Amino acid sequence: MLEITINRLVFFRKKHIWFSEVPFDVSGCHAVFFHACRQLVEIPGFVRSDRPTFIIDLTRPMDEIWKKMDQKSCRYFIKKAEKAGIEIEENSHFETFSLLLKDFAKKKQIQHVQESIKILRMQLGTLFVAKLENKLLGGAFTINNDARMIWLIGSSKRLEVDKEMANLISGANRLLIWTAIKKAKEMGLLEFDLGGYHLTEDKNDPRYGIYTFKKAFGGAPVIHYAYTKYYSVFYKIFKQLLKKFVR
Secondary structure, eight states, rough: EEEEEEEEETTTEEEEEOOOSSSOOOOOSSSEEEEEEESSOOOTOOOEEEEEEEEEETSSSSSHHHHHOOOOOOOOHHHHHHTTTTTTSSSSHHHHHHHHHHHHHHTTTTOOHHHHHHHHTTTOOOEEEEEETEEEEEEEEEEEOSSEEEEEEEEGGGGGGGGHHHHHHHHOOOOOOOHHHHHHHHHHSSSOOOOOOOOOOOTSSSSSHHHEEEEEEEEEEEEEEEEEEESSSHHHHHHHHHHHOOO
């Protein structure tokens, strides 16, 4: 189980927990957030939300996992990235990727990345970075326990380059995840979790690209659950006001 504590302003402390099957009460915080729980339960005080994701079964042979991936939108780009000489490194450039992630999240208006950045900077998972001619193109950060690896967050320089390089980085992003899948398999893990998605078929929805990207890896669609409990009414009000302000 992975647990981190984050202080908001001076007044509030929240805990985030991964790899727990069900939520439970914790002490020493104003709110607790459980992520990617696999069991559906009803526990007084906890609010549940459904989180769809794709799961790759790592008990299958690697050639089956590879063939399950979409040929045109996934395997083709992985091979192209490898042919172009893109290299993947593990657990290096943590600070550089952290800065890239913050900038990427700002430009794409992605909220609530501070938890992932803290885990990243504490090096509590595995960072895969893609490099070409010694230049960092992007990265993918994963966390795991003894059975499951979760792709927590990723980022690239795709918004800062021309079309030709953007296509190359698109392949690098797929190669990053494929490398993480192979790593999880080598570690003897049972599942690779692609980290959730928003189900949409609306091509104008900015989340459509994330959905199709993750779907192309051939994982089985499943529902996981997030659970939240507030121990402080003042923090709950603060969160509600912050949400309105951000909108």
